[in-house]
Amino acid sequence: MNEKSLLETYCSNLENTENRFVLTKFDPEDKIDLFTKNHLIVFLTKGSVRIQIEPNKPFHVDAPSMFLVPKGKYYERVALTTSEMLVLPFRSHLDISYISAIKSTEDNQTLLGNVQLSDSLYVLEIKPMLINYVDLLKEAFSVGFTDADFFSLKIKELMFLIERIYSPEEQLNFFYPILNNDYVFSDFIYNNYKKLKFRKLKTGVAIKA
Numbered sequence: 001m002n003e004k005s006l007l008e009t010y011c012s013n014l015e016n017t018e019n020r021f022v023l024t025k026f027d028p029e030d031k032i033d034l035f036t037k038n039h040l041i042v043f044l045t046k047g048s049v050r051i052q053i054e055p056n057k058p059f060h061v062d063a064p065s066m067f068l069v070p071k072g073k074y075y076e077r078v079a080l081t082t083s084e085m086l087v088l089p090f091r092s093h094l095d096i097s098y099i100s101a102i103k104s105t106e107d108n109q110t111l112l113g114n115v116q117l118s119d120s121l122y123v124l125e126i127k128p129m130l131i132n133y134v135d136l137l138k139e140a141f142s143v144g145f146t147d148a149d150f151f152s153l154k155i156k157e158l159m160f161l162i163e164r165i166y167s168p169e170e171q172l173n174f175f176y177p178i179l180n181n182d183y184v185f186s187d188f189i190y191n192n193y194k195k196l197k198f199r200k201l202k203t204g205v206a207i208k209a
Helices: 003-016 100-107 109-114 128-142 148-165 168-178 181-203
Strands: 022-026 031-035 039-046 048-053 059-062 065-069 074-079 083-090
Touching: 039 128, 048 083, 059 065, 065 168, 083 128, 128 148, 148 168
Parallel strands: none
Antiparallel strands: 022 083, 031 074, 039 065, 039 083, 048 059, 048 074
């Protein structure tokens, strides 16, 4: 497969994959640009890239870093050196409700107004514990762990690590692009549906999805 085909396949994976990690490597000057159909949590594990998410100006990012690209945005990424990225696309719902800072915003939306939120691309350094998580995830890929149940567990683990490693202010800044009223409302519906489904299963009463 030639270089252009590899980049086209990568873009297609970002658009058509949901709640599954996508791992890829880029050579210097490799470029992608797309209108995002999914939210993307991006881990830059090696190298340097230039990122632009409209309407913001281009932003230089060095590994090890992570950032979030909201859906419905023009996203351009140019590799400045040989680089490696692990990306988690998600379209409709990602269960972030048990992250303490996010749970607080569900209970009290005014809390968002008390945080000094970034108005540009917000980048977090990938801390050592999270680097270990990414390395183990890549090793699991290499031996064939790619089923939906595995990814579901790893996503929950990722949310747990973010909650424990980063401050509430960092968590809010990182997830702020998706913390609008519609998302918080859908999160409320989703989690109450899960509770209702669990109660119905315990009592033996069927519930339709």
